[in-house]
Amino acid sequence: KYDNFKSFYKSFLIKRFRRIYPVLVFIVLLFLVLINFYDPRTNNTFLTGLTSLFAFSNIFLYTQSIQYFSDISSYNSFLHTWSLGVEEQFYLIFPVLYFLVIKNRKLFKLFLVFFISVSIYFFINEYSQNFSSAYYLPQYRFWEIATGSLVALIPKFKSNLLQNINLIFLIALLFSNIENNALLHVGIVVSTAFFILLYDSKTFLDKPLNDFLVSKLGLLSYSLYLIHLPIGIMFKWYDVNLDLFYYLTLILGLSVFTYKYIEIPNRLELKISKQKIIFFITVIMSLVVLN
Numbered sequence: 001k002y003d004n005f006k007s008f009y010k011s012f013l014i015k016r017f018r019r020i021y022p023v024l025v026f027i028v029l030l031f032l033v034l035i036n037f038y039d040p041r042t043n044n045t046f047l048t049g050l051t052s053l054f055a056f057s058n059i060f061l062y063t064q065s066i067q068y069f070s071d072i073s074s075y076n077s078f079l080h081t082w083s084l085g086v087e088e089q090f091y092l093i094f095p096v097l098y099f100l101v102i103k104n105r106k107l108f109k110l111f112l113v114f115f116i117s118v119s120i121y122f123f124i125n126e127y128s129q130n131f132s133s134a135y136y137l138p139q140y141r142f143w144e145i146a147t148g149s150l151v152a153l154i155p156k157f158k159s160n161l162l163q164n165i166n167l168i169f170l171i172a173l174l175f176s177n178i179e180n181n182a183l184l185h186v187g188i189v190v191s192t193a194f195f196i197l198l199y200d201s202k203t204f205l206d207k208p209l210n211d212f213l214v215s216k217l218g219l220l221s222y223s224l225y226l227i228h229l230p231i232g233i234m235f236k237w238y239d240v241n242l243d244l245f246y247y248l249t250l251i252l253g254l255s256v257f258t259y260k261y262i263e264i265p266n267r268l269e270l271k272i273s274k275q276k277i278i279f280f281i282t283v284i285m286s287l288v289v290l291n
Contacts, residue, residue, distance in 0.1 A: 019267055022266035022267075023258050023262050024226060029283060031049065033287065035049075043291065048077075049081070080229045090138065112153070123185075128182070147190075151193050157197065163194075222259075222263070231254070
């Protein structure tokens with residue numbers, strides 16, 4: 001489809017940009033203003049949000065030695081954007097490898113297996129020695145996203161028995177009281193990969209997974225991911241113990257709004273003009289002064 005690498009790389013990044021950035025920019029800019037009213041540690045939170053707009057909040061959090069599960073980080077409205085930073089960094093590098101090797105699909109699969117294996121090896125070793133680097137830095141996290149790329153290239157197959165066993169294993173991992181460790185991460189990713197490969201198999205969860213509301217939640221998942229933490233932390237700073245029902249209703253309502261009026265229109269067509277760039281820079285500079 002693409003005659004050269006430049007057109008392929010440009011097209012890939014534009015598609016990813018349209019998918020990721022409109023909602024990200026809206027939510028981050030909104031809360032970069034709001035945190036001034038309730039977050040006394042505005043500087044750290046502000047810089048996390050700001051760096052998330054440039055795809056390296058994970059690196060910023062690492063350089064600040066901010067442990068993901070620490071008390072301090074639990075009050076950072078943009079803490080969750082570390083994973084988006086890893087994803088965006090993957091998107092900058094992976095297309096280059098893809099374009100170079102994809103002409104030989106079998107070789108590309110073997111390359112992915114090697115790439116994933118090396119990344120997992122470093123992740124497991126680093127996890128016990130330096131938790132922050134294993135958690136935040138891309139070289140220790142690329143295996144998770146690359147696993148999804150490999151799954152996309154492997155033919156799907158059916159096995160009701162294997163899928164049911166896999167689902168029980170996955171649910172057990174998610175709801176067990178196993179201490180957080182590197183192998184737990186690997187187990188969940190591998191089990192999820194098998195779930196996708198065996199998706200057409202019949203399971204005891206067929207009815208709830210195919211439910212209309214569940215499929216709608218899937219469409220809202222990106223907006224829910226971005227907005228759930230800033231909302232929760234805002235109420236946490238105000239010491240408001242919001243009922244779970246009202247919390248879910250609030251984030252679902254806001255996610256429907258951002259999905260309908262920001263995600264969908266910009267995913268179909270997002271034009272980047274000189275005026276929009278100047279406006280964006282002006283807003284960022286104004287927020288820097290405000291904070």
